[in-house]
Amino acid sequence: MENAKKGDWVQIFKVILNPEERAPGLPPETSAVPLTMKVKGFLADQAARAGETVTIHTATERTVQGELIVVNPAYEIDFGEPQQELLKIGFEVRKLLREEADKQ
């Protein structure tokens, strides 16, 4: 990953609770892993590389420390792949309504 410099929009990662610190009564697959957090903000350090502990200033001007994981994090969402199971629904029901209209 590229180096980040002061003022860059970055995302950090932090462990909030280790497995042994977690709440009682969790399903085993949850209690076996830590509770972690990701937060975005502007890098406060002069320069940093992924994996280093950095300080950021968030959108509410909080100061948070954590491991730098992404510089300029993108929104990884889209409209997905067309779904075969959905593609014909509209045509099927329009046909049903047309057939009914033709009867009358």
Add this chain to the structure above:
Amino acid sequence: MSAKNDQSFRAVMARKNDIMKRAVGIDYGQFELEGLAFDYEAMMEKAGYTLDQVQKIQGETSVGNTPLIELKNLTKLARLDAKPGKGARIFIKDEACNPSGSFKARRAALSCYQAQKLGYPGVISATSGNYGAAVASQAAIRGLKCIVVQELYDSQGLSQPEILEKGRACEAYGAEVVQLSVGPELFYKFLILLEETGFFNASLYTPFGIAGIETLGYELTEQVRQSTGSDPTAVIVTHAGGGNVTGTARGLEKAGVKNTEVVGASVDLSGLHMASDRDFNRKSFTTGHTGFGVPFAAWPDRADVPRNAARPLRYLDSYYTVTQGEVFYMTELLAHLEGLERGPAGNTSLAAAYALAREMDREDILVVQETEYTGAGKHPNPQLTFARKQGISIKRGNPVESKPGESIIIPESPAQISAQNLELEGLKRSYLKKARAEKNGDPLSSPEINYLAAELSSPEQWVEEEYKKGN
């Protein structure tokens, strides 16, 4: 180390009541009666707002007064499979027209108004739903800082596209999004943030948050009266935490409806554990489902405030579940037949409405009380693309054969859409079981019996008998 600096799980949870009291500005103690009982109506009256006040507050930030649309083509389609004389007129309240694209703006408008009035510098909300964007949007209008805490990703770092979109929307309105991995300790982090920032807890479950939804029930009644000359026969509400049911029903009462039924609807996610790192990404609906709907109905005081203002069993006349596949199917119908691209999660009540309309008389009026905006990630295609990658089988067939976490079955025809009745009596019994556990099996006092009868909308005698049975 000072007490406040002790951020261990145990220490923070022990400070819960103090943190909450400071962060919502309500002394809940004044409404406590005896044992389990508290004065719900007094809380709603004293700590909430009147309908007139709510309308004025929501008007300040352009919330509410959304259109009511008659779904004429969907009604026609439902009547094809209905018996003669059956097939109610279906209407929908287009709540996507609110500033942040969902009815949640109504709740957020009140939370942010309250925060500003009491002089808090900002608001915090713990939600992976549309409420995040609603709070962020309303906070932006009022110049408040905003943090939204989301349960977002599993231990592999994978996130539901629907929640990612909701987080993006929060950031678009200038909010900070704190993203967390799976687990109920989100509440612990939430408390730390409240303590650290001194912000207002924009809980979904405060009296004013619920009062914010009353305008929805009130408006839709006025609109139905205006366009049809009668009251709605039934209003169907997507049910999760209980606020939507509670606020809408209270609004209907304030509009003076006499016989309008209040129907709840949730997506069936039975068998999936809400705190499971594994199950988290094996569901395609992150709200409006039975994972919230059932526990919150059967014991409302599990929320982020000492006394939850959302108490659905006081108001529900019936409760139905639908499958994930049926809601995706209905989302397609709404777009293709009515020209409204909305949902998908918000179309849960619409899917149930389509099934119920076929059983109702043609003259009856069935109102679906919300829509929500659609966006990248928050749409049937990306949600099903993601589900498939998690190994969920997706096919067309009879949706009743689907199994949450394993398969999603898209109906082959509209006739296959059905709503499964979830008996309220079972939920009421669960409630009493929990009440019994809370009291270690001790007998109920007279005020408690009176309170539980109101909570469960059931006769006192039934409450006493069922409580004694201890089932």
